[in-house]
Amino acid sequence: MIPPNASLVKYDNPVLVSRNTEKKTPRARNLKASPTPPANTGPVPNPPPKGKSPSSVADAKTQQTEEILNSILPPREWQEGGQLWVQQVSSTPATRLDVVNLQEQLDLRLQQRQARETGICPVRRELYSQCFDELIRQVTINCAERGLLLLRVRDEIRMTIAAYQTLYESSVAFGMRKALQAEQGKADMEKRISELEADKRDLERQVNELKAKCEAIEKREAERRQVEEKKHSEEIQFLKRTNQQLKTQLEGIIAPKK
Template identity: 75%
Template sequence: MIPPPDSLLKYDNPVLISKNTERKSPKSRALRAEPLQVAPPSPPTPPPFPIKAKNPQLDFSKTPEEMLNAILPPREWTEGAQVWIQQVSSAPSTRADVTHLQEELDLRLQQRQARETGICPVRRELYSQCFDELIRQVTVNCAERGLLLLRVRDEIRMTVAAYQTLYESSVAFGVRKALSAEQGKADAERRIGELEQERRELERQLSEQKARCEAIERREAERRQLEDIKHAEEIQFLKRTNQQLKAQLEGIIAPKK
């Protein structure tokens, strides 16, 4: 296990606590760490909706170092067969330390190229380290204020984790909606193509029916014109026949008189 990276939280010099090469069980390790009140370091980024642990209660029978370690647990790592532990510094801080902390925060934000806006894990990690250092500085002077700040930090982490989970859920919901919209768009485009083809087929049928109707109208007009001519010729023939019969009748009747 490699040593932990540099942090804005101020630590004392690391201390060697074990040189044994044998693998120790978790039980024996916990028993060894109990006199020093060592707790495993918390992860830099809390999981979504973490279970809120109970804040350490103030016990005025403990030394300030023990109370500080209860609020900000020391970190532990191994190098080869050696186990090292590094506790949070209990040295009081001055205004110069606060100014240096601010300058160090700005420098690391610039070095690690943290984004100024939006979601940035690097910026969140550095500000979390800075807040832990402020808790340490306050706890050295007043353990009660340090414990209250610890509660504020845990509440902020829980709120950020809740918003992160909500953001991830909204992103997943948006992706599902986008995929559904794309699928609906493909179905709509296919339906539009089918309707366009159906429209062209109906237009073709309409054109055929119009052409058939015009052909029928032309045939009926020609037939009616022929019937009118035939009817007019029959009328003329009947008129001539009537005139001839009338003339014959008059010729027959006239001599008798």
């Protein structure tokens, strides 16, 4: 017989429930599933009826405790060689030594399985969940109502963790989408920057060409202006000399002879 994975929850010895259907014998027992009571409400023990012995009342209470334990921590089932084995949770009350051993086993398995001390660690979460289930089992044996209340606390913690896990996964997916969009937008922006830089270089080349053309025109016009001014100055000087000569000749003609 190969038992299932070891757990911190205390179980009874495995029981053979049924064999292979093709080789089933009349002595093989059938597994009967019992309806699971609601998790948030538990049966309230009724006062023992008159006329019943204390032993029968204790047996009924023990059976009721076992039913509550099976509803909180369902029996483990596995098959081996065509045979179905069932292992129910133990209904033996826990002692102080059991609690000390539970703590030691928790520390030992955390070390053996190399669970991380901080951050998110599935191994540490699994072991602490098993430890919490074992504490619920121990408390339920002494007080069923307290065990059912702890069950509600456990289910609420699990739902909260599941909600945070779903939120984490959705946020990771959202972050990945944003990162992909950013990468795509980055490529588009880089392409746009390259195009603008090429346009800038083209415009700078045109500006340089226009500046050179403007400087050439200014230089040519300056040279032409200098030539025109020189020519104009020579013409003025020529006209002045001519005017002076004509004036001298005219004065010589008009002056009276002595």
